[in-house]
Amino acid sequence: MSFFxxxxxxxxxTGALYALIALGFSxxxxxxxxLNFAHGDLYMVGGYIGFFIIRWFGGAAKLFIPVxxxxxIMFVAAAVVVGGLGVAMERFAYRPLRNAPRIAPLITAIxxxxxxxxxxxxxxxxxxxxxxxxxxxxxSSGIQIGSVSIDSVQIMVLVMGLFIMIGLQQLINRTKLGxxxxxxxxxxxxxxxxxxxxxxxxxxxxxxxxxxAGVAGVMAGLxxxxxxxxxxxxxxxxxxxxxxxxxxxxIPGAMLGGLMIGIAESFITGYISSIYVDLxxxxxxxxxxxxxxxxxxxxxxxxxV
Amino acid sequence: xxxxxxxxxxxxxxxxxxxxxxxxxxxxELVCLLGGNASGKSTTLKTVLGVVTPRSGRVLLDDKDVxxxxxxxxxxxxxxxxxxxxxLFGQMTVRENLEMGAVLRHREKLDDDFDRVHALFPRLLERxxxxxxxxxxxEQQMVAMGRALMSRPxxxxxxEPSMGLSPALVQQNFQIxxxxxxxxxAVLVVEQNAAMALSIADRGYVLSTGExxxxxxxxxxxxxxxxKRAYLGR
Numbered sequence: 001m002s003f004f005x006x007x008x009x010x011x012x013x014t015g016a017l018y019a020l021i022a023l024g025f026s027x028x029x030x031x032x033x034x035l036n037f038a039h040g041d042l043y044m045v046g047g048y049i050g051f052f053i054i055r056w057f058g059g060a061a062k063l064f065i066p067v068x069x070x071x072x073i074m075f076v077a078a079a080v081v082v083g084g085l086g087v088a089m090e091r092f093a094y095r096p097l098r099n100a101p102r103i104a105p106l107i108t109a110i111x112x113x114x115x116x117x118x119x120x121x122x123x124x125x126x127x128x129x130x131x132x133x134x135x136x137x138x139x140s141s142g143i144q145i146g147s148v149s150i151d152s153v154q155i156m157v158l159v160m161g162l163f164i165m166i167g168l169q170q171l172i173n174r175t176k177l178g179x180x181x182x183x184x185x186x187x188x189x190x191x192x193x194x195x196x197x198x199x200x201x202x203x204x205x206x207x208x209x210x211x212x213a214g215v216a217g218v219m220a221g222l223x224x225x226x227x228x229x230x231x232x233x234x235x236x237x238x239x240x241x242x243x244x245x246x247x248x249x250x251i252p253g254a255m256l257g258g259l260m261i262g263i264a265e266s267f268i269t270g271y272i273s274s275i276y277v278d279l280x281x282x283x284x285x286x287x288x289x290x291x292x293x294x295x296x297x298x299x300x301x302x303x304x305v
Numbered sequence: 306x307x308x309x310x311x312x313x314x315x316x317x318x319x320x321x322x323x324x325x326x327x328x329x330x331x332x333x334e335l336v337c338l339l340g341g342n343a344s345g346k347s348t349t350l351k352t353v354l355g356v357v358t359p360r361s362g363r364v365l366l367d368d369k370d371v372x373x374x375x376x377x378x379x380x381x382x383x384x385x386x387x388x389x390x391x392x393l394f395g396q397m398t399v400r401e402n403l404e405m406g407a408v409l410r411h412r413e414k415l416d417d418d419f420d421r422v423h424a425l426f427p428r429l430l431e432r433x434x435x436x437x438x439x440x441x442x443x444e445q446q447m448v449a450m451g452r453a454l455m456s457r458p459x460x461x462x463x464x465e466p467s468m469g470l471s472p473a474l475v476q477q478n479f480q481i482x483x484x485x486x487x488x489x490x491a492v493l494v495v496e497q498n499a500a501m502a503l504s505i506a507d508r509g510y511v512l513s514t515g516e517x518x519x520x521x522x523x524x525x526x527x528x529x530x531x532x533k534r535a536y537l538g539r
Contacts, residue, residue: 176408183394183405190392192356194385194452195377195409299396 002147007270008263013154013223015262016161020216021239022246022254023168024086024209030185030249031205033102034094037109040236041116042086042210046078046217047227048120051129053077060132067136071156071222078214086210087203095199113236120229129227137222153222160219164212165255171208172251181205185249234278241285247298256296260284306368307332307460307491308353313362315345315352322348324515325362330460330493335486337502337523338495339532340512346495347389349512350462353493354386355379380409383459390468391449395438399429402437402448406455422451425484443474450481454490461485463494467501479505503527 021043028036053074058064065073093112097105133153142151150158172178183191184201192198220235221227238261246257261281268277288295308330315323323345330336340346351357353364355376364372366382385406394402400419407418423430426447432440437448446466453461466482467475475498483505486492496502503509503523511519511532519531526532 176404179397179401179404180408182397182401186394186396187392189356190388190394191405192376193354193388193392194405195380195456196405197377 003270005146005148007266009148009150009154011263011266012259013157013262014265015259016157017216017219017223017258018235018238018242018262019255019258020161020164020212020219021235022242022258023165023251024212025236025239026243026246026248026250026254027181027205027209029243031181031188031202032094032098032105034105035109035240037106037236037240038089038112038116039209039213040232040234040239041113041120042082042213042232043217043220043235043239044120044227044229044232045085045116046082046214047221047231048124048129048217049078049081049214050074050218050221051131051227054131054136060135063136070136074218075160075215078218079211080214082214082217083207083211086206086213089210090203090206095202113232117229117232124229126229131221131225131227133222133225157219157223160215164215168208168212169251177201177204238281241281244295245285245288247295250295250297250299253295253297306330307334307366308493309363309365309368310349310353311363311365313349313352313359313364315348315357315359317348317357322515323352323359326512326515326517327362328510328517328520330491332459333486333489333491334508335482335492335494335506337499337506337509338493338512339497339499339502339509339526340495341497343514344512345515346512347464350386350464350493350495353379353462354384377409380456380458383457384462385453385456385458385460386462387449387453387464387466389464391445393437393445393448393452395436397437398434399437399440399448400433403429403451403455406452410456418455418457421457422454425454425481426451442470443477446470446474446478447481450485454485458490460491460493463492465495465497467496467498475501499532500527 021040025036025039028034028039054060054070057070063070089112093108094105097108137152139151142149142155172181180191180196180201181204183196184198188198220231239258242257242261243254244257245260246253246255264281264284265277268280306329310326310328313323313326314321326349338346338349348357352359355374359372363370366379371379371382394405403419403422407415410418428444429447429451432444437445440448463482466478470478479501482492482494494502494506503526506523508522509520509526510517511526519526519529521529
């Protein structure tokens, strides 16, 4: 039983991370109907930003600022820089193709993905970059409930993930900007007819979604320790799977899908073998698509007559 | 003059949609724009609103040239539209749909705007938290009208208000348009149902393949043989 609970905790933690990536993926799909295959690479950039910030402040073993401050700087910097990168991506790559056939931005997305992966290789080198998290956040510093241990990085990821998701849900449902995002997602031309600034709204979606991926990148660095230029590929595919399983375009769906994928991975690793993780996760995608093509929380488009 | 189009020519890519259109709508007037399918009626409205920019010619609001202006600035000067097929945000509530009609309004005025629209359509107050896509056709039409009226327009553009509605609802709808008009709002209504539109309009224009072929008072147009020919004879 304790093994089960431990795997569940690990799974929910990874799931929160997938959910954050999936959210941006799903939001961008919502407004542009574009599968942004470069989204996973934004997560990679976030991971690198975290790494370099640790280094700038003295390196993991010899930090000259307090750890909470360091972690705050890592998250804020990753959110802002990666958010900005997402906005630039939209402005220069996707906006010119807004009225092009859907295949054109899709191929562009794959191109941007290659571009980002290789730019990272050129700028940051091919070696694995290591956070050395245990040097500044002790693994034993968490909480112990019976035989289940939750270390402080996991706690941080879970708490932040929860707050971000609640905050995002509120933003989308309650604020003026959030409502405009939904209006643009539902019917871009109609939104324009009522004076909604469509370009700004789409840029805001890219900023938010990309910032979440950047935050997830730092979380991944802290959790898994290693960053290299292609970590975004598999993470992007997993987030895509999470978004589609949950129902693409649906915010709660992306959260649910992310958690499910994370938990499934954890149990497969724990009870079967880590070799089969990807096989089974993508198997789940196929099964969900066969049984419920709109995803678990996705809705078929309402008929507009 | 509230609105004037001066020799407006509009293209979609290589295709010419409007050919030197000139028309006027005065303060508080109800003008209808008639014509068959693909005659350029909707494009005329989109040109007025600024969604489409003409290749040549001018759009004047209050005698001021607004041809290159973006949509929000035109809305701020008093234009609003009820689009063809209503184009409600189906997954958003009635209240949120109305709010989208007032994105450019100051927050303090929002409550007044809601009160005004709810006074005209009490049903929308009852249904405020329901998703717009789940309403009946007649109620959806109210949401579409209400959404446009949220910005307190002086000129209301209506694109095919009778489309997809039952005859009883069409009647009711034109009744509402007439009421809105009587409250002092100028209306430019695009319609295929000529008899219905002319029954409430002051004046009318007839479009055929992008050109204005006929114009006159509603009474003149109703009697006109040319109108029948413009629709049927070519």
